[in-house]
Amino acid sequence: MIRIEDLSISFGTGRNAVHAVRGISANIAANESFGLVGESGSGKSTVLRALCGLNANWTGRIVIAGQPQARRRQRSFYKLVQMVFQDPYASLHPRRTINNILAEPVAIHKLGDADRRIEQALSEVGLDSHFRFRYPHQLSGGQRQRVAIARALILEPKILLLDEPTSALDVSIQAEILNLLRRLKMQRDLTYILVSHDLAVVSNMCDRLAVMKSTS
Ligand SMILES: Nc1ncnc2c1ncn2[C@@H]1O[C@H](COP(=O)(O)OP(=O)(O)OP(=O)(O)O)[C@@H](O)[C@H]1O
Numbered sequence: 001m002i003r004i005e006d007l008s009i010s011f012g013t014g015r016n017a018v019h020a021v022r023g024i025s026a027n028i029a030a031n032e033s034f035g036l037v038g039e040s041g042s043g044k045s046t047v048l049r050a051l052c053g054l055n056a057n058w059t060g061r062i063v064i065a066g067q068p069q070a071r072r073r074q075r076s077f078y079k080l081v082q083m084v085f086q087d088p089y090a091s092l093h094p095r096r097t098i099n100n101i102l103a104e105p106v107a108i109h110k111l112g113d114a115d116r117r118i119e120q121a122l123s124e125v126g127l128d129s130h131f132r133f134r135y136p137h138q139l140s141g142g143q144r145q146r147v148a149i150a151r152a153l154i155l156e157p158k159i160l161l162l163d164e165p166t167s168a169l170d171v172s173i174q175a176e177i178l179n180l181l182r183r184l185k186m187q188r189d190l191t192y193i194l195v196s197h198d199l200a201v202v203s204n205m206c207d208r209l210a211v212m213k214s215t216s
């Protein structure tokens, strides 16, 4: 499902260039959960961002679902690949209701049937429909992360890139979110790359893992 060959990623150019990732390769099968661990600054988030098309400054090869990827991604790419970030508060627009947050990708991709999709996405992540008309600040951290997961799922992707999806949450809530991710993966045949600092989380969730080392 995901093939990464000799991927290098840098920020800036010339003498100021930061070579954040040098020559990594990995193959991730459909429906696999692949863990990515490593010390802070080793480039885990940078890899996910490049896979997701959020950083174009890379060399090597990225092949997703058999399609070699260009630096810029087509809109339709995001119906296949979605990312969930560490901090659900920063990743949700503070002035939009949950309804608007979930309606946006449906509108951008002209999917129609927004009401039904929003209701279904909320119920799949275990949130009652009355959450539709709340704002992110009126939700708990765990509920916010459920909304972020619902937003990622509403386009029915096959791949979720999860960047420390539970590390901003209270320990008791972490297990709930991990259980949710495990259930969704089974129900939807998802493929995960899961970045985490927590080896217990990775060994619990993932079939295989890679360890990244800092280059500097
Ligand atoms: N926008 C940027 N400009 C310049 N350097 C950057 C930028 N973003 C990240 N870096 C550098 O790239 C390297 C990898 O960063 P990255 O955020 O991918 O690490 P990480 O493994 O996700 O760390 P953490 O576990 O702390 O989240 C670091 O040295 C970082 O300083």
Ligand SMILES: [Mg+2]
Residues within 6 Å of the ligand: 044, 045, 046, 163
């Ligand atoms: Mg990171």
